Amino acid sequence: MSGNAQVKIESKTRKNWLKDLKLEIMELRYQGLQDNAIKKNMHKKFREYSSATELFVGFVFFIVLLNLAGFGLHIGYAVLMWEAHIYEFSTSFSPYVSMLIFGVLCIVLVGLFIFWLHFFIDFLKFYKTLDDVLEEQFYLKLIKMFLLLGLIGFVVFMIMVFFVGMQIAEVYGMPLGSSLYEILGEIFD
Numbered sequence: 001m002s003g004n005a006q007v008k009i010e011s012k013t014r015k016n017w018l019k020d021l022k023l024e025i026m027e028l029r030y031q032g033l034q035d036n037a038i039k040k041n042m043h044k045k046f047r048e049y050s051s052a053t054e055l056f057v058g059f060v061f062f063i064v065l066l067n068l069a070g071f072g073l074h075i076g077y078a079v080l081m082w083e084a085h086i087y088e089f090s091t092s093f094s095p096y097v098s099m100l101i102f103g104v105l106c107i108v109l110v111g112l113f114i115f116w117l118h119f120f121i122d123f124l125k126f127y128k129t130l131d132d133v134l135e136e137q138f139y140l141k142l143i144k145m146f147l148l149l150g151l152i153g154f155v156v157f158m159i160m161v162f163f164v165g166m167q168i169a170e171v172y173g174m175p176l177g178s179s180l181y182e183i184l185g186e187i188f189d
Contacts, residue, residue, distance in 0.1 A: 014122055017045070021126070026133060029133075029134075038134065039134070042126075068106065071105065073160055084171075084186075161183055164183060
């Protein structure tokens with residue numbers, strides 16, 4: 001009796017559940033469940049097998065990434081303005097403070113990633129198994145996500161360059177096209 005209890009307790013871990021995930025999804029498919037319902041059910045089960053701390057760390061990881069992007073934009077804006085020798089631009093706080101916060105956020109991000117590496121690996125294994133069994137392309141989705149994030153980053157960066165170009169054109173009294181050309185020259189220099 002204790003052997004059965006031990007097997008049941010052992011099978012309650014996320015690692016063991018992930019090992020049997022493929023069979024569980026295939027059984028749900030044979031029962032006639034739609035792929036969307038299977039995904040919803042499996043996401044719910046993954047959350048059940050994750051501790052509240054792990055879910056909170058995942059949320060904090062996402063928030064830190066967003067803050068890194070924001071502070072990175074602020075630093076980029078300040079550097080471009082400095083390159084144009086415009087030191088009197090309006091910001092609510094110093095770019096030096098922004099650089100310090102950016103550095104601290106990088107350290108926090110790496111710390112979170114290293115400390116909770118097993119959760120992130122299980123997270124990727126879960127999505128890979130789910131996509132493989134449902135005959136979807138995991139790596140293609142991953143590449144598309146990175147390309148989309150890169151495109152969004154590029155668009156946001158170019159909007160920032162445009163606004164810096166407008167400010168430079170206003171301060172120096174030059175056409176907007178010339179200031180944008182100068183900025184892009186400084187970036188690629």
